[in-house]
Amino acid sequence: QQQVKQSPQSLIVQKGGISIINCAYENTAFDYFPWYQQFPGKGPALLIAIRPDVSEKKEGRFTISFNKSAKQFSLHIMDSQPGDSATYFCAASAQTGANNLFFGTGTRLTVIP
Amino acid sequence: DVKVTQSSRYLVKRTGEKVFLECVQDMDHENMFWYRQDPGLGLRLIYFSYDVKMKEKGDIPEGYSVSREKKERFSLILESASTNQTSMYLCASSHGLADNNEQFFGPGTRLTVL
Numbered sequence: 657q658q659q660v661k662q663s664p665q666s667l668i669v670q671k672g673g674i675s676i677i678n679c680a681y682e683n684t685a686f687d688y689f690p691w692y693q694q695f696p697g698k699g700p701a702l703l704i705a706i707r708p709d710v711s712e713k714k715e716g717r718f719t720i721s722f723n724k725s726a727k728q729f730s731l732h733i734m735d736s737q738p739g740d741s742a743t744y745f746c747a748a749s750a751q752t753g754a755n756n757l758f759f760g761t762g763t764r765l766t767v768i769p
Numbered sequence: 770d771v772k773v774t775q776s777s778r779y780l781v782k783r784t785g786e787k788v789f790l791e792c793v794q795d796m797d798h799e800n801m802f803w804y805r806q807d808p809g810l811g812l813r814l815i816y817f818s819y820d821v822k823m824k825e826k827g828d829i830p831e832g833y834s835v836s837r838e839k840k841e842r843f844s845l846i847l848e849s850a851s852t853n854q855t856s857m858y859l860c861a862s863s864h865g866l867a868d869n870n871e872q873f874f875g876p877g878t879r880l881t882v883l
Contacts (some may be wrong), residue, residue: 658811662811665809671805688870690870690871697876697877698876698877699773699859699861699874699875699876699877700812700859700874701873701874702872705871724813744813745812749870755801756814756817756827757870757872759804759811759812759813760811761809761810761811762809762811
């Protein structure tokens with residue numbers, strides 16, 4: 657049972673466009689929502705994260721939008737660049753209990769020059 | 770700089786062999802994790818450890834075991850490798866008391882079982 661559902665599985669965007677990746681969860685105990693970025697041949701690395709006390713967090717061209725009532729969050733990449741081509745994973749965890757990260761299935765983003 | 774290293778980048782083994790995957794972190798992290806990554810399935814947690822000599826099952830522990838004799842080292846063991854264990858294996862570590870649960874990943878080991 658996938659605790660965090662992610663879509664789309666793959667995404668192709670023109671350079672300069674906006675990339676949007678969506679995630680949804682069911683467990684209301686989740687209170688930390690990170691996004692990881694993975695380049696080919698590398699392990700995932702934390703890109704940006706949000707807690708449910710805010711609806712949006714922005715770091716440079718990357719923005720997380722969070723909708724607590726809908727139990728959804730999304731990653732927006734503005735002015736997408738070929739260097740952003742990577743696999744993106746959303747994740748969620750709860751401060752209580754095991755504190756593990758539950759990952760989505762990943763989105764392979766390709767930005768075409 | 771934070772570093773998680775894995776003993777091999779690529780590994781080819783035969784069905785039935787015992788396989789050891791080693792992971793070392795130099796950040797004095799309490800928590801260590803083993804995941805496998807398969808296309809369309811994302812990262813699935815195999816085992817994790819919160820302290821030396823402690824281990825907990827993740828979502829897919831069947832066919833695997835782990836060992837953590839020292840804080841910096843976490844080993845994944847395939848007792849009798851099977852073809853369905855062909856996958857990318859990722860090790861990660863995190864600070865036990867960190868507020869953000871950030872996990873630091875190694876580069877992965879691509880295991881092929883023939």
